[in-house]
């Protein structure tokens with residue numbers, strides 16, 4: 145990416161869950177670009193170091209760095225926001241990707257929340273709000289891209305799924321929560337023309353990706369996935385990375401045009417997904433308020449308040 149003066153401008157992209165699966169595929173595709181620095185966020189320092197070593201070996205030597213953060217601990221998310229704000233004066237893109245998939249039973253985090261709800265959605269809510277100021281400083285056009293699908297609804301009467309839990313229900317609810325989140329963020333930025341615009345949208349992968357999940361699921365599901373792979377119904381993490389990475393580095397105008405939408409890859413190009421369920425402001429607001437209460441964090445509350453009042457910076 146070249147600046148107006150023709151110098152090479154490094155695009156900085158933070159990828160959550162960049163140590164495995166879809167996130168690793170995207171991180172690899174980005175690190176292969178000479179103009180991109182990938183910040184990988186993950187929960188294991190050892191896997192993080194191995195990922196960064198591999199990215200540096202295959203891409204430009206300064207193309208990657210690591211932030212250790214277990215998204216199942218909100219205290220870790222607060223520390224990660226501090227560390228990223230200390231080490232970076234801006235960010236150009238954030239890929240909200242880390243997530244729990246298959247699980248044999250419901251897990252409650254030390255914050256007292258359903259692990260899927262926290263890792264796949266709520267921790268990212270806090271992380272995103274904490275990093276908006278850096279994204280607003282992007283000269284390239286800040287953006288938040290959320291790995292999402294069209295499935296699921298948010299059960300406001302039982303957000304933590306205490307009455308009825310299945311791993312599919314937990315994954316789908318988090319997907320629905322991410323859709324309400326990017327729609328609300330988009331609405332807030334649209335209503336505040338004095339702020340540098342941060343595009344916020346979802347991305348729906350067009351085919352199932354053969355990821356680390358395959359090592360975690362029961363054998364009968366693995367057998368079915370293996371057959372589907374033979375039939376060409378699954379794609380690799382590198383094919384996934386090649387499709388998704390452009391969303392994180394494309395021009396400001398292209399990114400802005402996607403804001404508030406669910407995007408997919410179809411017939412060889414990135415475009416709006418036709419089957420995105422409608423969202424409404426009342427549910428967006430309800431989830432936003434519930435998320436702020438669950439995070440129970442002064443800085444997050446302050447940022448949210450400032451966003452809601454046009455004319456006030458973060």
Ligand SMILES: NC(=O)c1ccc[n+]([C@@H]2O[C@H](COP(=O)([O-])OP(=O)(O)OC[C@H]3O[C@@H](n4cnc5c(N)ncnc54)[C@H](OP(=O)(O)O)[C@@H]3O)[C@@H](O)[C@H]2O)c1
Nearest residue numbers: 161163164165166187214215216242243352353355356357
């Ligand atoms: N695979 C698909 O076809 C597909 C389709 C649509 C959407 N998705 C969504 O894509 C996202 C990634 O899925 P995937 O299939 O790529 O799964 P994956 O291979 O299991 O990768 C998940 C990533 O999230 C990280 N992660 C998990 N728990 C974490 C925590 N507590 N703190 C920080 N990082 C954590 C993992 O870290 P470790 O390396 O430490 O395990 C890993 O990097 C999920 O949100 C999933 O729902 C997947």
